[in-house]
Amino acid sequence: MHASWRDAVLVVAVAPLAYYVTAILAALRFFRRERDRALPSYTPPVSLLKPVKGVDFAAYENFASFCRQDYPDYEILFATNDDADPAVSLVHRLAAEFPERHIRLFTGAAQIGANKKVNNLIALAREARHEILVLTDGDVRVGSNYLREVVAPFADGKTGAVTSFYRGVAEKSIGAELEAIGASSDFFAGVLVAEWKEGMTFALGASIATTKQWVGRIGGFEAIANMHSDDYELGHRIAKAGGEVLLSRESVWTMYPAQSPRGFWNHQVRWGRTVRLCRPLSYLGLIFTHGLPWAALAALVAPAKWISATYLIAYLVLRLVMAWTVGVWGVRDELLRRKLWLVPLRDAIYFAVWLASFASNRIHWGGEQFKMEKGQMVPAGQKSAAEAPAQRPS
Numbered sequence: 001m002h003a004s005w006r007d008a009v010l011v012v013a014v015a016p017l018a019y020y021v022t023a024i025l026a027a028l029r030f031f032r033r034e035r036d037r038a039l040p041s042y043t044p045p046v047s048l049l050k051p052v053k054g055v056d057f058a059a060y061e062n063f064a065s066f067c068r069q070d071y072p073d074y075e076i077l078f079a080t081n082d083d084a085d086p087a088v089s090l091v092h093r094l095a096a097e098f099p100e101r102h103i104r105l106f107t108g109a110a111q112i113g114a115n116k117k118v119n120n121l122i123a124l125a126r127e128a129r130h131e132i133l134v135l136t137d138g139d140v141r142v143g144s145n146y147l148r149e150v151v152a153p154f155a156d157g158k159t160g161a162v163t164s165f166y167r168g169v170a171e172k173s174i175g176a177e178l179e180a181i182g183a184s185s186d187f188f189a190g191v192l193v194a195e196w197k198e199g200m201t202f203a204l205g206a207s208i209a210t211t212k213q214w215v216g217r218i219g220g221f222e223a224i225a226n227m228h229s230d231d232y233e234l235g236h237r238i239a240k241a242g243g244e245v246l247l248s249r250e251s252v253w254t255m256y257p258a259q260s261p262r263g264f265w266n267h268q269v270r271w272g273r274t275v276r277l278c279r280p281l282s283y284l285g286l287i288f289t290h291g292l293p294w295a296a297l298a299a300l301v302a303p304a305k306w307i308s309a310t311y312l313i314a315y316l317v318l319r320l321v322m323a324w325t326v327g328v329w330g331v332r333d334e335l336l337r338r339k340l341w342l343v344p345l346r347d348a349i350y351f352a353v354w355l356a357s358f359a360s361n362r363i364h365w366g367g368e369q370f371k372m373e374k375g376q377m378v379p380a381g382q383k384s385a386a387e388a389p390a391q392r393p394s
Contacts, residue, residue: 006302006303009294009297009301010301012294013295013297015288015289016288017314017318020291020319020321020322021318022193023192023193023322024318024321024325026192027325027329030195030196030330031329034247034249037249039153040152041152042152042154042155043071043072043073043147043148043151044130044132044151045073045074045075046071046075046130046133046151047075047077047124047133049079049121049124049133049136050078050079050135050136050138051078051079051080051116051120051137052079052087053080053116054087055086055087055138056138056255056257057171059138059139060090060093060094061141062138062139062255063090064094064097065142067097067098068144069142069144069146070145071147071148071151074130075103075104075130076102077127078091078103079120079123079124080105080120081107083108085107087138091103091105106120106123106124106127109122109123110122110123112225113222113224113225113226113227115225115226115230117230118225118227121135122221122222125215125220128212131212131213132151132154132211133209133211133215134150134151134207135207135209135210137205137254139254139255140206140207140253140254141169141252141253142252142253143252146250150162150207150209150248150250153246154209154211158243158244159244160245161208161209161238161239161244161245162208162245162248163203163208163235163246165184165330165331166183166204166207166253166331167251167252167253167254167331167333167334167335168181168253168256168335170335171257171258172258173257175258175259175260175261176258177342178346178349179259179264179268180335181327181333181335181342181346184327184335185327185336186323186346186347186350188326188330188331189322189323191247192326195247200235201236201245202236202245203234203236204231204235205231205232207248207252208231208234208235210238214241214243215234217238217243218234218237218240219237221234229275232278251331251332251333268349268350268353272353272356273360273361276357276358277361283357287354291315292315292344292347292351295312295314296312299311299312316344323340
């Protein structure tokens, strides 16, 4: 390799290492600050909105965790797409076992947009009795102090949304474990760097607390009914409307079911593709955070063996320290603590996923295929507004 190209590779290969250091500092800054913070005692009535579809390997315990909240007044509203959903019987069982909780179930929400989850949120928001809305996915489990933690920041009227990190509970499957540790060891590092450098301008889907007032300011959930990344859009639009989006120190748990190799690959590519379409420049910039391929390339072109070894060792040490600081010490993810050694393998796979995500703007979701256009889902067989022929004036 020509010396100038070799030197360029060696310089660029330092960028991921600098990013790892930045993420470590961001995690130390955030979690030290938040763990020392005294939250106000603010416990207004809350409506918990839970759109669910099907059941996973821990569905009942996940649902029940919301009935065990140390919180004075709240209701839990479930919604499924139809009466035949397996979750329906679990909700009935929940209502029988926790009669002191206000639990209601709704089915058959009107189809406002392509995103069925958001269609259910629209119906639930209309039925909610309280101003504070807390949105969680069906595969989420929470601790008993969860509501107190995510609601308290709304004592400040500037707070528009509060969102939470999530720890993985994975079935015995290499794909499930790789997906879980990817979130806590890598994705959350990017979230913390963004929170430090530009402030939170998006939300994370496992848990979002907001208010009817802020949802109304962005046009209601109807405004994001065709968006795939409804969590990102909800937080982003609230931030654009002037609301502060906050990260909570209270993490939740989310389930990662066993997957086939093809299922794991398709899910990762779909997730990567949707992130790319939501934040294209940021996603393209991730090339400078992929430490493993840059370290390997630098090792190949380095003029001396000691330089090659330095890049590889620096990648391994800083990457694992970042994963531990963010995911184990910060988010307190026990799965990552046990499986820290899988991080380099996950990095190698995710670089291939990152490349594959540029191959198309189509995704498979909920058994259907969609084209993604400016974050919106358009059924694959349907022409978008831009493709539709112009109507002649009569």
